[in-house]
Structures are given as C-alpha cells and as structure tokens.
Amino acid sequence: MTRAATDTAAPRTPRAVPTSIALGLGSGTMLQGLNSSMIAVALVAIAADFGNGPGITWVISALYIATAVSAPTAGRLGVLVGPRKLFLGGLALVAVGSLVGALAPSLGWLIAGRVILGIGTAAQYPTAMTIVRSIATRTGGETRSALAILTVCAQTMVALGPTVGGVLVGLFGWQSILWINIPIVLVSAVWVLWRVPRDDALAADAGEPAPSSLRALVHSMDLPGMALFLLTVSGAMFVLLSLTTDPLWWLAPGVVLVAVAFVVWEARVREPFIDVRAIAGNTALAATLSRTLVTYTAFYCIFFGLPQWLQVSRGFSTSQAGLLMLPVAGVGIIGTIVASRMYATAGPKWTLGIGTAALAVGGVLLMTLENAATPVVALVAVACVLGIPNGFNNMGNQNVVNAVTTVRDVGTALGLYRMIQYIGANLAAVVIALATHDVGPGDQGIARIGAFIAVVGVVLLVGVIASRSLRGLRPRHTSDSPGVHDREAHSQT
Structure with a gap:
C-alpha cells in the first residue's frame, strides 16, 4: 500500500496549538483576573491612606467599567492592527497603569491608574484567542487544549487573587498589588515575542489585511x-x-x-463596530452571551459574598478567608481540564449541564451555612462544590462561542464575552447589597445569596436541557467558517 493510500485511509489527528504559545499568551491573560480580585483585600489600607469616602468604591468599579467597554474594542482592533501587536500594547498599558496607581499621590490618580490598567488587561484575552485560532487555521491544528490553558490562566486568578493580595498587602503594603504586575508584564512580553508568530504571518489566517493607513484604520473602527x-x-x-x-x-x-x-x-x-445583525442572526451566539451574563452574576455573588461572610460571621482574617477560597480555584482548574475533554467527546449540553447543576447545588449548600455550627471541613467541601461550575460553565460557553464564530469574528465575540462577565460582576454587587442591606452579610445574608444562586442554577439547567441551538454542536478544529453543525445551530431557535 502506498503512503498516499495510507494517508487517505487514515487521516491524521489534528495537532494542538503548541502549549508553549498558549502558556505565553496565558501569562498575559492572568493579569485581568488578578487585578480585579486582589484589590478587595487592599481597600482597608487604601482607605487609611486616602480616606474612606465614596470614591473608594470607584477603585474597584473603574477597572470593571474600563474592561467592559474596552474588551470588544480590543477584539476588533486585534484583527485590524494585528493581534500580537495589540497584545503587547495591552501589556505596555498594564505597566503604565500599575506605575500610575502605585505612585498615586491621591485617590483620583489611583482611580486613573486603575482605568488604564483595565484598558490594558482587556486586550489580552480576545487577542490571544484570535492568535490561537489563526495558528490553528494555518497549521491544521485544534484549539481545545489552548482554550483550556487560556481559561485556566484567566479565570483561576479571580479566585487566587484574594490569597495572593492578602500576602502582598500584609508584607509590603497595598502598592505591592500594583508592583507585582511589572515582572508579570515583562515575562509575558518576552515569552510572546519569542514564541508567537508575527502579525504578517497571522494576517492571512485571520482573513483580513491590516489597514494601509491611519485614515483607513479610523474609518474601519x-x-x-x-x-x-x-x-x-x-x-x-x-x-x-x-x-x-x-x-x-x-x-x-x-x-x-x-x-x-x-x-x-x-x-x-x-x-x-459590533455587528448586531450577525449576533441577532446567530442564535447560538446570542443565547450563549445571555447565558454567560446570568452565569457570571451568580459566580461573582459567590466570589464577593462568601469571603464577606467568612470574615463577618465566622471571624476569619483576610488571609484565612482567602485560603478558604483556594478550593474554589483548585477545583476550578481541575474542572476546566475535565470540561475541556468532556466538551470534545460529549458536546456542550453535558458540559453546561454539569456546570449549571453544580451551581444550583452550591447555592443550596450556601443556604445551609450557620455562623458557628458549620465546621471548617464542611466549609472547604462547600468551596470545592462551588469551584465546579466555574470550570464547566466557562469551558462550555467559551467553546460554544469559539465554535459558532469565524477567525475574523472570534476576538470581538470573546471581547463581548469578557464585557458581559464584568457587567455580571456589577450585577452581583447589586444582588449582594439588596440581599444584605437589612440583615448584613451574616447567616441570613448568605442564605439569601445562596437562594438566588440556586434559582439561577435551576433556570440555567432547564435552559440548557431545552436549548435547540446546542444540539449537535462540536468544537471546530481547522475550519475558518462555521461547520455543518454550527450552521444548523445558527438557524435554530
């Protein structure tokens, strides 16, 4: 039998995007999650320096708003000027914002630094995904493992941030949560310059050449x-x-x-800027973005509400509460890996079904917590359960976005995905405030938050089971346009 006949009879399995490239890009995507969560343990020290006025709230909100607005812009700009170039430019903004914030003489300067930081961190994830998809198209590779690495780097830092931030603030002061960005930026920049192909090699894969002039760039924006x-x-x-x-x-x-x-x-x-007609015509994408908003609202209720309860009701210190949140991150990492493989074999319905069911169970468990009666072992077990939906829902939803968009649009779509994530974070803050305004963040407060999360989990689970747009959907490996299953999903409601 000839080699040609052998190749025809047994096509080779698509190779994965190189892990070294995915890790290099992931080193930059971790910056957003880290900076959005470390600040929570630094607010007391910041208020001691600048006063505990209403402006303190904007130290947190400024980054979320800047990221929410900038993330879709970054996805579009990445296609127009080059994803590698914009990824590195975002790292430069992170460095500038960190310096402005760390050296801030007033609260206003700190908020300004956080805005710059938010704009810079918004660039990494959508441009990283555009790079991964472009490399996969050029080499005939698959994106599943690279997407898992990016998700782990981007999402687990949210849960690890309070622990890391607590150690840094305790040892070196609140400015250290900004200084820590500088070595991460340097490592990421060197790694990307070393391993990621130049934009001229990626441009052909993205299907859209870079603008020939500044006027063309402005017109296209x-x-x-x-x-x-x-x-x-x-x-x-x-x-x-x-x-x-x-x-x-x-x-x-x-x-x-x-x-x-x-x-x-x-x-x-x-x-x-955002093709609303394409989103409206792509029911799978529209449904996924809607599902993501509700999912992240529930997730950030866990992230913000549980540490508050641990400190107020159980009397744990900031560092102890941060350590008790570690199982959420650890199980989230394991869940991401398992969910990545499950999506490849069983598809999105099983992946999202497990994630939403675990969210409902986690909400019920939060409703059972009591001030002094719940042992630490039980708290750790609850935290482990709460880590499951993070990994499964993230991998399920992001893989669906990846599967139903082209290389040209995936950066913008994932930019929208990230934008919705931070709208969910602000919605969670509202939910927690409404749930605890008359009873505080004690047992009654956490029970109300748990009830909200449980209801959201049940509603999402029913939606996943009933969804027609998820039927037959599988991860795309090398196609530059939606595949057969994807086109069917687009046409269904």
Whole structure:
C-alpha cells in the first residue's frame, strides 16, 4: 500500500496549538483576573491612606467599567492592527497603569491608574484567542487544549487573587498589588515575542489585511458606534452601581435611548463596530452571551459574598478567608481540564449541564451555612462544590462561542464575552447589597445569596436541557467558517 493510500485511509489527528504559545499568551491573560480580585483585600489600607469616602468604591468599579467597554474594542482592533501587536500594547498599558496607581499621590490618580490598567488587561484575552485560532487555521491544528490553558490562566486568578493580595498587602503594603504586575508584564512580553508568530504571518489566517493607513484604520473602527457603545455601557454601569446607595433613576431613560440609538446605528452602518445583525442572526451566539451574563452574576455573588461572610460571621482574617477560597480555584482548574475533554467527546449540553447543576447545588449548600455550627471541613467541601461550575460553565460557553464564530469574528465575540462577565460582576454587587442591606452579610445574608444562586442554577439547567441551538454542536478544529453543525445551530431557535 502506498503512503498516499495510507494517508487517505487514515487521516491524521489534528495537532494542538503548541502549549508553549498558549502558556505565553496565558501569562498575559492572568493579569485581568488578578487585578480585579486582589484589590478587595487592599481597600482597608487604601482607605487609611486616602480616606474612606465614596470614591473608594470607584477603585474597584473603574477597572470593571474600563474592561467592559474596552474588551470588544480590543477584539476588533486585534484583527485590524494585528493581534500580537495589540497584545503587547495591552501589556505596555498594564505597566503604565500599575506605575500610575502605585505612585498615586491621591485617590483620583489611583482611580486613573486603575482605568488604564483595565484598558490594558482587556486586550489580552480576545487577542490571544484570535492568535490561537489563526495558528490553528494555518497549521491544521485544534484549539481545545489552548482554550483550556487560556481559561485556566484567566479565570483561576479571580479566585487566587484574594490569597495572593492578602500576602502582598500584609508584607509590603497595598502598592505591592500594583508592583507585582511589572515582572508579570515583562515575562509575558518576552515569552510572546519569542514564541508567537508575527502579525504578517497571522494576517492571512485571520482573513483580513491590516489597514494601509491611519485614515483607513479610523474609518474601519466605526467611531460613532464606539462612542454610543461607550455611553450605553458606562451609563448602565452608573445606574447599576447607584442602586445600592442613591439610585440614579433619572439616568435610566437616557441610557435606554442611547442603547436603542446604538443598535439602530450598528444595524445600518456598513462596517459596524459590533455587528448586531450577525449576533441577532446567530442564535447560538446570542443565547450563549445571555447565558454567560446570568452565569457570571451568580459566580461573582459567590466570589464577593462568601469571603464577606467568612470574615463577618465566622471571624476569619483576610488571609484565612482567602485560603478558604483556594478550593474554589483548585477545583476550578481541575474542572476546566475535565470540561475541556468532556466538551470534545460529549458536546456542550453535558458540559453546561454539569456546570449549571453544580451551581444550583452550591447555592443550596450556601443556604445551609450557620455562623458557628458549620465546621471548617464542611466549609472547604462547600468551596470545592462551588469551584465546579466555574470550570464547566466557562469551558462550555467559551467553546460554544469559539465554535459558532469565524477567525475574523472570534476576538470581538470573546471581547463581548469578557464585557458581559464584568457587567455580571456589577450585577452581583447589586444582588449582594439588596440581599444584605437589612440583615448584613451574616447567616441570613448568605442564605439569601445562596437562594438566588440556586434559582439561577435551576433556570440555567432547564435552559440548557431545552436549548435547540446546542444540539449537535462540536468544537471546530481547522475550519475558518462555521461547520455543518454550527450552521444548523445558527438557524435554530
């Protein structure tokens, strides 16, 4: 038998995107999760230096808002100017924002540094995914393992952040949570320059050449659409954040009008910033983004609510509460690996079904916690259960986004995915405030939060089981456009 006949009879299994490339990109994607969570344990020290005024809240919110607005922009810019170039540019902004924040003479400068930091960290994940997809297309490889690495690097840092931040603040002061970014940026930049192909090699794979001039770049960016998007997201964030103090109801009608104007503009413009027509026509993508918003609202209720309860009701120190959150991160890493393999063999329904079922169970367990009666071993067990939905839901939803978008659009789609993640974080803050405003973050408060999470888990589980858009969906390996199963998913409701 000839070699050609052998190859025809037994096609080779697609090779994975090199692990060294995925890890190099992952070293940058970890910055967002780390910086969004370390700040929680540094607020007391920051307030001691700058005063415990209302501006302290914006030290947290500034990064979330900047990231939410910038993430979709980064996905689009990555295709236009080159994903590798933008990835490195984002790292540079992280370094600048860290320096501004660490050396801040006032709270305003610290908030400004956090805004720059948020813009910089928004660039890594969508551009990393564009790079991975482009390399897979060029080499005939598959993206599943690389996506798992990026997810582990990006998501587990959220849970590890309080522990890392607690150690740093205790030893070196609150500025250390900003200084720690500098060596990470340097390592990531060197790694990417060394291992990731140049943009001219990736451009052909992305299917869209870089603009030939600054005018072409500006024209392709749809600046009016970007401005309307910025106003919509920022306005919505302001309204949501005000619900726990003095609600800005007068601002809500204006936000709705701007949102409608954004959708109308994007539906008519020739080169939209966000192709709302494509999203509306891609039911699998639209459903996944909606599911992601609800999922992350529940996840951040766990992330913010449980440490608060551990400190207020159980009297644990900041570092002890951080250590008790470690099982959430550890199980999340294991869950991500298991979910990656499960998605490849069983598809998204089983992957998301396990994740949403675990979310419901975790919510019920939170409802059973009592101030002094729950032993530490039981708390660790609850934390382990709460780590399961993080890995399974992340891998399920992100793989669906990857499967139903092209190389050209995946960066923007995952930018939207990340934007929705941080809208969910702010929604979680509102849920926690409403659940605890009259009883505090004690047993009654955590029980209410648990009830909310349990209901969300049940609703999501029913939605996954009933979903038609998830039927037959499988991860795409080398195709530059949605495959047969993907096209079927697009057409179903």
